[in-house]
Structures are given as structure tokens and as C-alpha cells.
Amino acid sequence: MMAADNIPRYDIVIIGAGPVGLMLSTCLARWGYRIKHIDNRRTPTATGRADGIQPRSLDLLRNMGLKRAIMDHAPAKVYEVAFWDPSGKGIERTGTWASCPAFIDARYPFTTLLHQGHIERVFLKDMTEHGVNVQRPWTIEGFENDEVDELYPVKVEVKHVETGEREVVRAKYLFSGEGAKSMVRETLGIKVVHKDPIAHVWGVMDGVVNTNFPDIKMKCTIHSDAGSIMVIPREDNMVRLYIQIASSTDPDFNPRQTATEEQVIEKAKAIFKPYTLEFDRVEWFSVYPIGQGISEKYTLDERVFLGGDACHTHSPKAGQGMNTAFLDAANLAWKIHHVESGFASRSILSTYEPERKHVAEELLNFDAKYAKLFSTRLPSAGEVQAASKEANASTGTVENDFVKTFKASCEFTSGYGVKYMANALNWTPAHTSTHPLILHPDNNGTKLRAGYILTPATVRRVVDANVVHLEQEIPLNGSFRVYVFAGVLGKRVGALQDLARGLEAKGSVLSKYAHGTSTSTHEKHNPHSRFFTFASIFRAQRGEIEITDALPPLLARYRDHVYADDVADLRVPGVTIGAAHTKMGIGEDGAVVVVRPDGYVGCVVRLVEGNGTVEALNQYFGGFVTRKLGGEEGRL
Amino acid sequence: MMAADNIPRYDIVIIGAGPVGLMLSTCLARWGYRIKHIDNRRTPTATGRADGIQPRSLDLLRNMGLKRAIMDHAPAKVYEVAFWDPSGKGIERTGTWASCPAFIDARYPFTTLLHQGHIERVFLKDMTEHGVNVQRPWTIEGFENDEVDELYPVKVEVKHVETGEREVVRAKYLFSGEGAKSMVRETLGIKVVHKDPIAHVWGVMDGVVNTNFPDIKMKCTIHSDAGSIMVIPREDNMVRLYIQIASSTDPDFNPRQTATEEQVIEKAKAIFKPYTLEFDRVEWFSVYPIGQGISEKYTLDERVFLGGDACHTHSPKAGQGMNTAFLDAANLAWKIHHVESGFASRSILSTYEPERKHVAEELLNFDAKYAKLFSTRLPSAGEVQAASKEANASTGTVENDFVKTFKASCEFTSGYGVKYMANALNWTPAHTSTHPLILHPDNNGTKLRAGYILTPATVRRVVDANVVHLEQEIPLNGSFRVYVFAGVLGKRVGALQDLARGLEAKGSVLSKYAHGTSTSTHEKHNPHSRFFTFASIFRAQRGEIEITDALPPLLARYRDHVYADDVADLRVPGVTIGAAHTKMGIGEDGAVVVVRPDGYVGCVVRLVEGNGTVEALNQYFGGFVTRKLGGEEGRL
The missing domain is CATH 3.50.50.60 (FAD/NAD(P)-binding domain)
Structure with a gap:
């Protein structure tokens, strides 16, 4: 070196x-x-x-x-946010809403503190x-x-x-x-660009408190005539308080304004009235200005x-x-x-900035909206409940601005609403090379959207009958994750064989990047290439699936990644076989879903007999890999 | 000392x-x-x-x-057991069944290896x-x-x-x-009494194998013309094989019979035919005789x-x-x-032997039945499937012996079927002092049965809106767990006040064993007595429950143990509020459930206005505590 x-x-x-x-x-x-x-x-x-x-x-x-x-470490988990607003006698709760409402299909619908x-x-x-x-x-x-x-x-x-x-x-x-x-x-x-010119000075304090405030273990936004606080529960009975000390909208704003621990505690006590608040101990205290940038x-x-x-x-x-x-x-x-x-x-490497900067821009927009929503006009309990209800119902009726902001912000803050725009990695209809076999929501081929995280789905692993989380089965090991949704058992035999044959052809992306060394039979994820792991999912009961009969040898080699889509899901009631296929909008004929190593959908391709499916896959990967795919060397 | x-x-x-x-x-x-x-x-x-x-x-x-x-340690999990039996060409799978079928309401329906x-x-x-x-x-x-x-x-x-x-x-x-x-x-x-005189010599081997046997990651019972094996998957790609070397039913049985590692491997290979089996390494090998005792x-x-x-x-x-x-x-x-x-x-202390010896006797009976079931007559795939289906359906139709054995054995081996018989700790109708307020399945007051484990139930904790497992909320800390199922919110105000008043009375079991010292407000489980933790569960949505309004101060003190019964449960479809109450057979009026420190139901008492509920509780505890309860000192 x-x-x-x-x-x-x-x-x-x-x-x-x-x-x-x-x-x-x-x-x-x-x-x-x-x-x-x-x-x-x-x-x-x-x-x-x-x-x-x-x-x-x-x-x-x-x-x-x-x-x-x-x-x-037994962290605190925040499932709901409570809103407290001024009342005649101090503060009162005006509403609560879920931090990750039921309309978001999240595996862990809470924030971990x-x-x-x-x-x-x-x-x-x-x-x-x-x-x-x-x-x-x-x-x-x-x-x-x-x-x-x-x-x-x-x-x-x-x-x-x-x-x-x-x-x-x-x-x-x-x-x-x-x-x-x-x-x-x-x-x-x-x-550094400042989108929202408003800056704030925050006091923040971690500690253990004694209080009769009923929501001390919830995330709370408290507005009172004495000021505003955000309460965030923590592990070990601790709580974090964010107290707004000053805002650039104040007439006499000074970004270097500060406050002592005692002053902040006194302010917190005043805001909490009529509830009492005493600190057993303060673990951390800081005052700092924050601007958006x-x-x-x-x-x-x-x-x-x-x-x-x-x-x-x-x-x-x-x-x-x-x-x-x-x-x-x-x-x-x-x-x-x-x-x-x-x-x-x-x-x-040129996709890093646009993908992540777009998210940061959305974050700043959200941050500004969020700040505005809760500092200029407080939603009433009724509004919040209605928003939450409507959002959950997804009735398709016209949504008002508040509901829209609510839904968008929940999706965004949970991380599930993050979307990467079209580029070589995220194959949308806007993509330059649109293979006719590509599936996307616009042609009703799938509900999966490139650039979004893969929908979580619970399935049963065939080899050991374990109930598992499909989206977690392939670890973050740098490989592309190719999910072969194989549809109804026995129906797509030809298409699966052709898929395997195409992948085995010399010009395929798998063959071009195969490591060529024989691996232990216990190698689960990367027997052929360190850049690919294949998983196959059948719309069938586990007991019906005999891996060596159901799949060609190339796909059967990933036997630890063969699944039965036979686990009930509360989100698709009544579906006993095929809940995962259904949630992803994949029909009885199946589809091939390519997921990037970081878990975002790259492209979805129809599963057909002949060379088409592998051609489409090669075209997708051909957009960014180093070697030429298909052509004379391969069958494609 | x-x-x-x-x-x-x-x-x-x-x-x-x-x-x-x-x-x-x-x-x-x-x-x-x-x-x-x-x-x-x-x-x-x-x-x-x-x-x-x-x-x-x-x-x-x-x-x-x-x-x-x-x-x-990433243990293996066994969800299903596969049965393999002799076929013309060696062995074939004749059926599989769940290790802990759906009719058992288990939190973790698998065996951890x-x-x-x-x-x-x-x-x-x-x-x-x-x-x-x-x-x-x-x-x-x-x-x-x-x-x-x-x-x-x-x-x-x-x-x-x-x-x-x-x-x-x-x-x-x-x-x-x-x-x-x-x-x-x-x-x-x-x-030591030998119930079943049949003894066996077992060879057991832990190792990593290479095989094309499709169920190597399942628990399997394999019978072949070459002998019998049990396969048990293990962590780190290992597998355990139990091979029966000899049985006292053999004409030439010798309990000291032994076998070398090579002999056992050869036998295993013969049994696995037509599948191949090679050992990468053997971690452990042993041959030992086992008799029932x-x-x-x-x-x-x-x-x-x-x-x-x-x-x-x-x-x-x-x-x-x-x-x-x-x-x-x-x-x-x-x-x-x-x-x-x-x-x-x-x-x-005199309850230890009868409670645990009864379980051991059931275990030995089961062991003998199990051995017989699988060595004298092999169930066909159809029989196993039918049994599994019927057991899951719980249609109430007449069950055949095979179904009965299947259900009983699954319940027993999962641990959920274990029952402690009536004694001072497990208050059944057979108990000597039967207070009229006691509830049990025979008087349709509850589905909970004394001597059985508390039914698992998912509820929402009021203070932080966390979705939690009620049966796990109170740790194994030596305390009796008193679950106050408080029924419909606002309906049992008087009964709850009377319950608290009765518990505060000098002669109550709580007062008699209160530690008398004031504890930190952060003491969640034992603020009054190291022998008791109280939990209250309302048939209501979390947002409706204001702890200090809903409960008298004594019960409100356990604010980390107040729950909303508002989480849907697949076992009681259509019930959005009250799934836990419903599963336990507790109506809108609630009930008080006393659970022993080891998690088994001790007694269930009607929640009434007046002194009755606490009287019944005092009578239950009076059967085994050291101090006299009620009487002149108390209100009872």
C-alpha cells in the first residue's frame, strides 16, 4: 500500500x-x-x-x-405525537396523531429514540x-x-x-x-443556500423529570402563552425538551442570544402549567442557533x-x-x-448528488412547512382527527390541504415517501431506453415504483418453513437483489427456464460478472456473482413447492431464497395465497423485480417466455455496467 | 454470614x-x-x-x-416437522405438520434450536x-x-x-x-420409576453436511428400510441427527451396545437414500442409552x-x-x-412436587405415545393433513384418535398445554374455599383457566401509545401480577374505586405486605409492595383514556401498566376494541385476573361494587400468606 x-x-x-x-x-x-x-x-x-x-x-x-x-439499549419508541395548546388554565391536549399512520405499510411504525x-x-x-x-x-x-x-x-x-x-x-x-x-x-x-431565511435559537435539555404531565412519555408539541416546547421521550426514563429561545421573526432577534440552564428550566415550568415539572437531574444542556441550509x-x-x-x-x-x-x-x-x-x-457516482440532494430539498421544504403549520396556525383536535381518519381511509375523495400536508409529511418523515428520480438506476417511463417489457404503475403492470423502497412483505421460506420478512432476507452486502416473483406454481415453467437460460448465456450481466469460482454449498447469497442475489417467490402454499422441480438449476441454487407467498396480511384481507404478489400489484404471471443494493426498486420486468425478460434486464444493467452485454458473445 | x-x-x-x-x-x-x-x-x-x-x-x-x-446467536427456528417414510426407491415425504399449529395461541409458534x-x-x-x-x-x-x-x-x-x-x-x-x-x-x-420399560440406544451427531435432501433445514422424522433418523436443524448451518442404534424391543438388545462415528455415518447415508449425504465436519458424536424414568x-x-x-x-x-x-x-x-x-x-413449597411431577408424568406418557405413534404405524400424508386441518378449524365435530393425539401433543410440546392442578395457588371449582365471585370457564365467567398460562394479548400502553405484549409487560420479578380488566371506560368507576379502597384497607393483602417506604416516581412495578404489580386494561381507544380520571389513585400509580384494548387480533376478527378482553372471555364489566409470578393464572374474580372483589382476593391469598387478612384490622 x-x-x-x-x-x-x-x-x-x-x-x-x-x-x-x-x-x-x-x-x-x-x-x-x-x-x-x-x-x-x-x-x-x-x-x-x-x-x-x-x-x-x-x-x-x-x-x-x-x-x-x-x-x-431499550430505546423509547414513539408511536404517536400529541399536540398541546393554550387553554384558559394553561395548556390542554388538542389532538394526537400517529407518527407513522396505518396507511403507510411500514414494518416498524414508530420512531426509535x-x-x-x-x-x-x-x-x-x-x-x-x-x-x-x-x-x-x-x-x-x-x-x-x-x-x-x-x-x-x-x-x-x-x-x-x-x-x-x-x-x-x-x-x-x-x-x-x-x-x-x-x-x-x-x-x-x-x-450553502438558505431556503427559509428564518433562523431559530434552540435550548435543548436531556434529563430525568418528575411531572404530572400525562404525555411525558409521548412526543409532544406544546404551545402555551409562555412559549413553545417539543417533548421527546428517551431511554432510561429520560426526556428531551427542545425550547425555542428566539426566532429571527422576533423584532429584537439576536442569533447569539443565549440562556442559562436555570432560565430554560424556568421557562419550561411556565410552559407546562397547570402541570408541575421538576428535574431529578439534567444530563445535557445546550443552546444553539439553527438555520436552514x-x-x-x-x-x-x-x-x-x-x-x-x-x-x-x-x-x-x-x-x-x-x-x-x-x-x-x-x-x-x-x-x-x-x-x-x-x-x-x-x-x-454522478447519481449520488441528485438523489440525495432532492431528498434534502424535500426535507427543507417539509421543515419550513412543518414550522409554519405549527407556529402560525394551530390545527384543532377535530382537524387533526379528521386528517388522520381521511388519510387512513384512502377513500380517494378530494383531500384538503391539511390532509395532504399530513399524509405527505408522515410518509416523508417515516422515510417511506422518499423517492429517487429517474436515472440510469431507477427505470421509469422517463428513462431513455424503454424496453417494452418494463412494468410500472402507469401501465398497470405493478404497484412498485422505481426509486421507492421495496414494499415490505411477509412470506414463508421454503427450505425451513420460517415466516420471514422478504425485504430483509438479502442483507446489505453490495449485491443487486433480483426477486423473481414466479406467479402461480407450475404456470411459468417455460418462462423460468428461459430466464435461467438467458442468465447463463455468455453475454448476460450475470455471466459477465460471475466470479467463476465454485463456492461452498452453504453460500446463500452469492454463489455466482458478488453483485447479484436471486430470490424466487411462488403464489403457492409452502408444502406444494419442491424447489428442484419448480425452478431451473440456476435459480434453485439460491434455495435459501425460495419463498411461498402463503402468509396472510392484514393489508390484503381475504387473500390467503399471494398477499405479497397482490400488495406489489404482481399478477398470476409473476414479474422480475430488480432492487438496488440499498433497497430501492430499480426496475420491474415482465416474466415472459423467450429472451425478452433477460434482454430487458441486460438493457437496464447495460446502462451503467463496465462491460458490453448481449451482442455476439451471448444468445441475445 | x-x-x-x-x-x-x-x-x-x-x-x-x-x-x-x-x-x-x-x-x-x-x-x-x-x-x-x-x-x-x-x-x-x-x-x-x-x-x-x-x-x-x-x-x-x-x-x-x-x-x-x-x-x-441466530438460532435455527423449527416451524414445521416433515415425515419421511419408505418408498420404492428409498424414502419419500409423506407429510408435514406445524410444530405449533395455528389453533394454539402462541406468541412464538416455533422451536428455537x-x-x-x-x-x-x-x-x-x-x-x-x-x-x-x-x-x-x-x-x-x-x-x-x-x-x-x-x-x-x-x-x-x-x-x-x-x-x-x-x-x-x-x-x-x-x-x-x-x-x-x-x-x-x-x-x-x-x-426412579420406569413407566415405559422400553429403552433405546441413540447415536447423536452434530455437524455440517452436504446433501440434496430437500428438508435438511426442517425437523424431520425419517423411517426407511435401513433404520430411523430424526433430523434437527441448528445454528451455523449445522444439523443434528439422532439415529436409533438399538431398542429393548430388539430380540438381542444390549443397553451397552455402541457404534463408531463411521458406523453411524454409514447408517445415516443408507437411511437417506436416494438422497446423498456427506459430512463436511462432525462437531460432536455420542452414543448413549436412554430409558424413561x-x-x-x-x-x-x-x-x-x-x-x-x-x-x-x-x-x-x-x-x-x-x-x-x-x-x-x-x-x-x-x-x-x-x-x-x-x-x-x-x-x-409442597406444591412444587405435584405441579411439576404431573408435568413430567404427562411428558413421559406423551413420550411413550409419540414413540409408539411413529414406530408402530406411520400416518399417511392424508391423515396428517386432515388432522392438521381439523385441529385448525376447531369445528367442534367429533375428532378421531389421531387428531386428538396430534392436538394434545402439539399443545403439550409447545408448553401451552401444561396445566397445574387445583391447589392453594390455582383456584378452580375444586378449591375448598369457593368465593361466589370467582370466575372460571365452568360458570362462563371467563375463558381463562387457573393453572394455565395467561393468554397472550397485544394491547396499547396508554402513557406512550406503544403496542405491547400484555403477558410480557410485568417481568419475572417475583411479584404476583394483578390484571384489572376494567371493561368499558367509564362504566366501572364505582367498582374500581371500591377495589382501590379495599386494597388500601389495613387488612388487605396489599396493605399487609406493603413495604411502607416511598419509592421513586420512576418505580414502575412495585411502588407499594414487592409482591404485587397491578395493571389495568380498558376496552377503549387509547386516546380516550385519561389515566387520572379513569382510575383511582392507587391503580393510577401504576401508570406504566395502564393499557388500551384497541389493537386488532387475527384470532378475534372484526373486533377492533376489546380483542384482549374477548380472547380471555371477559365481558364489558371486566374482571380481576391474578397471575402467579411464573405466569400461570391463579384466580379470576368478578369486578363488583362493594367489598366483594377484594374479599375474594383476600380469601385467595389468605390461603397461603403468613399474615391474617381482613378481620378487625381491615374493612372486610
């Missing part, structure tokens, strides 16, 4: 060990990359900071095998197991994409915060997960990248910061992996 | 650190007892031994907070956290209930297996969890007790050994605790 110049080489240098840096490091460490990871703090987060894990992020953590370690330090340590432990340790306290001093070394074009200089010791390294990539004050962003001259660029050269708070800042109220950071990193991680392992062309 | 005689004193000496000893030690360590725990092995189980955790045992482990640590060593270490870690470590390798040399010390009547002599060092201690109790060869049992002269007594003096394999041995086929051991220990643990903490009279 040392070149003639004696400068150490790394695949990537990661600055900052907050959520975004840790997620990126964990993924790349698992996939075997050489990482230099530094952080300017002496230790992981000891108190305070972010603490909300949204439903979609929990899916992702589970997909990485990290959910159990998070849950070991846990101290960021616990979450960081779960990642740090996993990284250590894969040979990566964060160097502390080190900071970045300078960097340059000088292209002196074609393979390792980025030179990075880092410095020990205390001893002043310096080190120069070269890397293929540099990633800034530095937080809002990003030296990398500033050096690159990337501007979004980085104009996430990268300039696709070598130096930004993510997390370095790209977007906003109010903490919706609990989105850590979640957006996780998903920034997961999005970038597999793209770097696919480029560096020779599977994908460098062009896929 | 040292008396004048210089002999160390312990609350209990526990011999053996297998499942029964570890469960007992873990419970008593958590409740603060001084324990000497020895085992004659140098280390915990390294390979082999028991590995099946049944649904009911998993409930218990979760109730102790140990389930997550078990699941961390994990190496005993992993399970032991979960307990050992918890014990260490509570100050108890197993001394190894030490063995028991002698003991005597000599009553020289009234408080510590049992003298025990132990010896280091290697150095021969000896130690004499005195204890309140001695427990033998030594396994089938129990020195304690033999010293006491307690006989049951200890005539579990204790002679209620000071020296036996449990686990020291009391009952049987074939390993149904995976019941470890489970019966766990439940032996859990049963004894809280009874010792209640006696030693001054709550219950010594008489409750």
Missing part, C-alpha cells in the same frame, strides 16, 4: 465519525476497503445530539444486522470487527485532487488536534462527514464527497438529521463499491 | 449448572439470595447436549429479559452481574438436614474434583440439578429438592428436556422466594 513516494495509500479517507461517516465506513469496511477514518473529538458522543431513528432507517439498520444491538453515543458505538464495534478504527482526535488540514497518482488522485493532510503531529496520505476518495462546519466544503468553495453541491469531481450535516441543516423538530445522514452514506457506499470493484462505470 | 461454628451460611446450595440449576440460580440471584453454586465440569457445555427451546420457554426467557441474547453452551452462557453472564459465579469443578460429597441450625438446617459437604479440597457449608436449601445420575436423589433413597419424589423435607433430569429422563425426540428443566426451576424459585421473604407460608 506504500508507493515509491512513501505516502500511505487508502481507498478512502473519511472525516468525521458521526452518523454519516460511521455508516459509510461500516459499509466499506465490510466490503473490504482500506479506510482512514478520523474524528476531531477525543471520544464518541458522550451526551446530547441526535437521537431519532425513523422507520426506514430501522429497516436499514436491520438489513445490516445492527438493529438488535440498538434495541439492546436513543442517545447518539449508543448508536455510534454499535457502528464502531462493527467497524473494529472489520479492521477499521477511528483515529482521534485528528482533524483535516488540507486536501487536493492533484491527480499525481492516477489511482489515488486525492492527497489529504491530517493533523493530531493536541500534539500537532501531521500526516499526508493519498486516497481514491475523500469524504466529509464533518457536520455543518465543513472545512472540505469551505475549501471547495461550495455555497443546503449545500449547492455534494461533490465537484466525484472524488471528494460531502454528506450528512455538511450538506443540509434544519431544525431538529422532525428528527430527520441522523436519518438523512445514514441514507446519504448508504447511497454513496454501494456506488463507490460498484465502481471500485469494476462492476459499474464511474457515471453512477 | 459466618456463625460461631465458622461454617459459611448460604440461602441455597445448587449442585449442577445445566438448565435447571442455572434457571434457579439466575432467579434467586436477581432476588438477592446468597447462593453457592457448583458444577463438576471444568467449563460450560462445549458441544452437544440439549438444544430445543419450546414456545412457552421462549416466553419465559423473554420475561426474564434473556431472549435477545439467545437470538443474538441453539447449542446448550450458548444458552448456558446467557444465564452465567446474568448471574455474574448479580454476584453469583459457578465454582468448577466441584462436586457434592454429602449432605444432611440435621437441623442443628434452625435457620440453616442443611449441612452440605463439597469437594474439588481435581485437588480433593473439601468444604462444609450450611444452607436453608439444597437443590440437585445434577442430571440423571443424582447423588442427592440416591442418598435420599428416592426411587421418573423420580418418585422431588423432595422429602421441603429443604432438599430435585429438578430437571434428576427427576425425569426420556427420549430426546420431542425436545422437552431443557424446557421441563427451566420450568421446574422457575416454579420452585418464586416459591422459595415467597417463603424466605416472609410473604407465603412454607406450605406453598
